[in-house]
Amino acid sequence: MEPQKDYPEPRQNNSRVLLWVALLLVLLGINGVLFYLNTQKKTENEQLTTQIQAKDTKLQEQIKEYEDLKASYERQSQDLQKLGLSNDSLVARISSINADLLKLRSFKAGSFSIAEQQRFKQRALNLEGQLRKKDEQIAELRKSNENLYTETTTLKQKQNKLTDTISTIAKTNRELSDKVSMASRIQADNIRVSILTSRNKEKEDDKEEFKAKRVDRVKVSFNLARNDVSPKETKQIYMRILEPDGAALYNLSTGGGTFTVDGQEAFYTQKQDVVFDNTKQALNFIYAKGGDYKIGQHTVELYEGGALMGKTTFTLK
Known part of the structure; x- marks a missing residue:
């Protein structure tokens, strides 16, 4: 007896195969779509990352540019100070740049827009x-x-040269003036000392030595030497008699007083005003001490204009 054949089974198997193929195609399509979407997303992410990096680069470049501007403006401010000038507008600009830097540094990653x-x-x-x-x-x-x-x-430099020239001229003038002053000083010639006794007798000793107890007055005679430089005018002639101890005989009642010698005050014994006429005129002083004279060497000094004209000595014994 022959087995029975079931003919519908091959058709059923074909339907299953077709179903599996269809499912496979759907899965492949879904995977394709997912792959495409993932690829697109990755591309977008990469583009976004690139954009963010580009913005951050621009931001850092801008910050660097503002920092350089700040440094330049601060340098300008220092330059003006060295020139002794001030500029409030520079201070305002530096403050504005600091505010801009603060704003730039506050931007978050990728937030530095093209407009900014x-x-x-x-x-x-x-x-x-x-x-x-x-x-x-x-x-x-x-x-x-x-x-x-x-x-x-x-x-x-010109002023210094001029000052030097003026100083040189002034020095020359002073030297010339000193020379003229020296040249115009009157000298006393032939200074002689004699004594007058109480009986009005005049005694003169070649050795210039006299007995002190006989001296009533001292007479000093001399001539004014010729001087063609000195002007013809009234001169004040001072006489000093210095005792052996160096003290000057001085008494207001007998014509004594003080005058200046070499910048210092000194006592004089007598003085007289004389009109100098350059004729070798003869002068004399007669001094009465009014008391006993000291024993020893005395010095007679004659002055005019604070300068020594001449001197001599005499001795009392």
Whole structure:
């Protein structure tokens, strides 16, 4: 007996195969779509990362540019201070740059938009333009100061030379004046000392030695030497009689007083005013002490205009 054949089974198997194929195709399609979407997402992420990096790079470049601008403006401020000038507008610009730097540093990653980039870039360009103009002004000021310094230095050198010349002339004039003053000093010639006794007898000793107890008055005679330089005018002639101990005989009642010799005050015994006429005129002083004279060597000094005219000595024994 032959087995029975089931014919519907091959058709059923074909349907299963087709179903599996269809499922496989669907899965492949889904995977394809997922792969495409993942690829797109990755591309978008990469593009976004690139954009963020580009923005951050722009941001750092802008920060660096503003830092450089700040340093340049601070340098300008120092340059003006060295020139002795101040500029409030520079202080205001530096404050504005500090505010911009604070704003730039506050941007988060990727948040530095193109609009912000353009705005800060334009502000930086304006600041750079103002910086260049101010640098040109400072350069002109510095050049003017250098020219002024050169002119001042030249003037000082000329002034120093002129001062030196004036000093030299003044020194020469002083030396000439001193020479003229020295040359115009009157000298006393032929100074002679004699004594007058109480009986009005005059005694003169060749050795200039006299007995003290016989001296009532001392007479000093001399001539004014010729001097063609000294002007013909009234001269004050001073006489000093110095005792053996160096003290000057001095008494107001007998015509004594004080005068200046070498910048110091000194006592004189007598003085007289004489009109100098350059004729070798003869003069004399007669001095009465009014008391006993000391024993020893006495000195007679004659002065005119604070300068010594001549001197001599006499001795009392």
